[in-house]
Amino acid sequence: MSKPRNRLAAALRLGAYLAFAAIVVAFALAAPGFLKLGNLLNVLQQSAILGLLAFGLTVVVIGGGGDVVTGGIDLSVAANLGLSAAIYATIIQRGYPDALAVVACLAAGLAVGALNAVAVTVLRIVPLLATLAVANIVSGLEFVLTQNSVVTASSPLLSWLADNGPLAIPVMAYALILVTLIAWPAVQATPSGLRLQAVGAHREAARAAGLPVTAYVAGSYLVSGLLSALAGILSAAYLTGSSPGSSETLLSVVVAALLGVVFSPRLTPTIGGAALAALFIGLLNNGFQLVNISSYWVSGVEGALILFVVACTPAQREALS
Amino acid sequence: MSAYARFGLPAALIVLIALFALTTPTFLTLANLKSIAVNHFAILALASLAMTLVVSAGGIDLSVGTAIDMAALAYIVILQQGGAPALAILGAVAGAGLVGLFNAGLIGGLALPPFLATLGTLFIGQSVQQLATNGGVPIYLIAGAPRPIFALIDASRLWLVGLAIVGVGALLTASVFGRRIVAGGVGPAVAFYSGVPVRRDIGKVMILAALIAGVAGVVLSSSVRSYAPLSGNGYLMDAIGATFLGTTFSRWGRANVAGTLLGVLLLSVVKNGLLLTGVSFYWQQVASGVVIFLVLALSFVSRREG
Numbered sequence: 001m002s003k004p005r006n007r008l009a010a011a012l013r014l015g016a017y018l019a020f021a022a023i024v025v026a027f028a029l030a031a032p033g034f035l036k037l038g039n040l041l042n043v044l045q046q047s048a049i050l051g052l053l054a055f056g057l058t059v060v061v062i063g064g065g066g067d068v069v070t071g072g073i074d075l076s077v078a079a080n081l082g083l084s085a086a087i088y089a090t091i092i093q094r095g096y097p098d099a100l101a102v103v104a105c106l107a108a109g110l111a112v113g114a115l116n117a118v119a120v121t122v123l124r125i126v127p128l129l130a131t132l133a134v135a136n137i138v139s140g141l142e143f144v145l146t147q148n149s150v151v152t153a154s155s156p157l158l159s160w161l162a163d164n165g166p167l168a169i170p171v172m173a174y175a176l177i178l179v180t181l182i183a184w185p186a187v188q189a190t191p192s193g194l195r196l197q198a199v200g201a202h203r204e205a206a207r208a209a210g211l212p213v214t215a216y217v218a219g220s221y222l223v224s225g226l227l228s229a230l231a232g233i234l235s236a237a238y239l240t241g242s243s244p245g246s247s248e249t250l251l252s253v254v255v256a257a258l259l260g261v262v263f264s265p266r267l268t269p270t271i272g273g274a275a276l277a278a279l280f281i282g283l284l285n286n287g288f289q290l291v292n293i294s295s296y297w298v299s300g301v302e303g304a305l306i307l308f309v310v311a312c313t314p315a316q317r318e319a320l321s
Numbered sequence: 322m323s324a325y326a327r328f329g330l331p332a333a334l335i336v337l338i339a340l341f342a343l344t345t346p347t348f349l350t351l352a353n354l355k356s357i358a359v360n361h362f363a364i365l366a367l368a369s370l371a372m373t374l375v376v377s378a379g380g381i382d383l384s385v386g387t388a389i390d391m392a393a394l395a396y397i398v399i400l401q402q403g404g405a406p407a408l409a410i411l412g413a414v415a416g417a418g419l420v421g422l423f424n425a426g427l428i429g430g431l432a433l434p435p436f437l438a439t440l441g442t443l444f445i446g447q448s449v450q451q452l453a454t455n456g457g458v459p460i461y462l463i464a465g466a467p468r469p470i471f472a473l474i475d476a477s478r479l480w481l482v483g484l485a486i487v488g489v490g491a492l493l494t495a496s497v498f499g500r501r502i503v504a505g506g507v508g509p510a511v512a513f514y515s516g517v518p519v520r521r522d523i524g525k526v527m528i529l530a531a532l533i534a535g536v537a538g539v540v541l542s543s544s545v546r547s548y549a550p551l552s553g554n555g556y557l558m559d560a561i562g563a564t565f566l567g568t569t570f571s572r573w574g575r576a577n578v579a580g581t582l583l584g585v586l587l588l589s590v591v592k593n594g595l596l597l598t599g600v601s602f603y604w605q606q607v608a609s610g611v612v613i614f615l616v617l618a619l620s621f622v623s624r625r626e627g
Contacts, residue, residue: 119614119617119618123617123618123621123622124621124622125617125618125621126565126621128561128565129561129562129565129617130614130617132558132561132562133562133610133613133614133617134610134614136558136606136609136610136613137606137607137610137611137614138610139606140603140604140605140606140607140608140609140610141607143603143606143607144601144603144604144607147603148603251440251443251444254440255440255444258437294452294456296448296451296452296456297448297452298448299444299445299447299448299451300444300445300447300448300449300452301448302444303440303441303442303443303444303445303446303447303448304441304444304445306437306440306441306444307427307433307437307438307441310433310434310437310438310441311427311431311433
């Protein structure tokens with residue numbers, strides 16, 4: 001990698017951090033409650049669901065490569081979350097214990113991941129299409145299960161997840177931190193994580209080096225499925241049940257995974273970057289609420305952010321020019 | 322690629338039509354076929370033709386729904402304010418054209434990748450619509466007043482679709498500009514060094530695609546006689562699906578008008594047929610998802626064995 005590129009990347013990353021800091025400062029000045037510990041913990045709690053989904057998508061993008069159509073992408077994460085939350089709520093409502101609900105959710109999430117994996121690695125359907133078709137099936141199943149209505153559920157586990165844990169920190173905040181602490185080193189530092197990156201960076205070279213390329217790509221979809229199911233459980237806790245419309249979070253997840261790229265040292269998708277990006281979006285949503293700016297602006301600001309970020313990312317631009 | 326892979330999509334379409342014709346008495350009636358063409362096919366065909374144009378040029382347009390919505394918004398608001406129908410149509414062209422120009426600036430001017438650029442446009446379009454409608458309240462026109470423009474558009478919607486089919490088809494296969502954008506889509510670097518202004522071309526394509534989507538917006542809001550915010554986004558995933566299903570019909574796996582129309586027809590037939598078979602409303606989405614998945618699997622598996 002050439003020096004100017006490195007310098008540019010460093011400048012860009014600095015710019016992203018500065019933008020992050022500037023927004024925090026702006027909200028802190030405009031809304032007195034913004035920097036209170038309680039509020040920041042709220043943000044952490046509210047970012048947990050988006051964060052887990054963004055991690056899943058990031059893992060898929062790392063393993064599949066950056067091209068959106070032929071590379072790795074998982075458009076089924078949001079639908080998977082919806083199905084998982086619906087399964088959890090339905091099982092609880094019918095009087096079964098939490099343990100069964102958790103197992104069923106994780107199994108369903110893995111099954112969705114497995115279907116994606118088969119579609120992409122065995123049937124060789126391009127990931128954009130394969131995961132789009134799977135997303136349709138999955139949100140159809142959610143529709144069947146909930147009849148497109150709100151399913152309320154309360155259980156010991158759900159209340160515990162929605163509540164504060166030790167040190168008055170929300171349990172979901174712990175969950176986000178815990179998953180980040182597991183996923184970050186797993187993807188960035190373990191042998192399997194590095195091999196996954198090799199597979200995504202140059203599939204033929206990885207295959208020539210003897211890596212089981214197919215297994216790694218398939219594995220990335222399984223991880224994504226599992227993380228989406230976990231996010232679904234958190235969502236069931238946060239909303240005390242399941243409600244339709246989860247697929248609308250898909251684009252925010254894509255944004256978080258993309259923004260994560262600029263928060264990373266070499267402008268590549270990373271877990272740490274995705275975590276920062278999810279927090280960034282969480283802070284943005286929270287700040288807008290506190291300063292009483294209409295939430296109608298949020299998606300516009302997110303859109304402008306994507307454009308800004310991408311316009312500044314030379315790696316993305318080189319692809320076209 | 323296996324020579325048979327191309328025929329997966331039409332074969333699936335024929336099998337589905339036969340299946341629905343055998344299982345329901347009403348599927349193969351003239352009235353129902355007309356309903357498929359008018360209700361399911363027309364708007365999705367317009368959105369998918371816009372998508373086909375962009376995908377041919379090597380891009381993707383996540384803001385087709387945004388262009389549909391912005392056209393519909395301008396059209397209905399001008400009519401609501403008592404503007405002349407011609408002015409309303411002009412407004413719709415401007416609304417959709419604005420989306421196209423914005424995309425053209427981002428992709429052609431700033432050289433942003435189309436997926437991300439149009440994703441940004443989609444988000445900004447969401448905010449604009451929410452701000453314009455106080456969070457998503459539909460805009461209805463006062464009932465009772467006769468609106469000949471709606472009847473006119475309703476009656477001519479299939480002609481508009483036909484016009485778009487011929488236009489996009491001729492552009493892609495029989496014009497210099499079409500050859501250039503396909504070259505830019507297949508090999509941007511080669512095209513660029515051969516003297517093709519790749520970025521300027523894709524900018525023009527984005528504007529053209531948004532205008533075609535704008536026609537869909539006028540057709541849609543004329544038929545429901547109102548504007549419902551973000552309703553165009555409902556066509557996005559289907560338009561992508563139809564276009565890429567259609568690529569399986571091409572010898573080279575490229576987006577093409579005939580394939581896209583087959584894809585749109587497949588999606589329309591599945592939706593309509595499932596409705597008629599009386600499959601539980603809630604299972605219909607699963608069933609249509611499974612059908613699309615199977616068609617994709619069939620096409621891609623047979624393609625690989627070539």
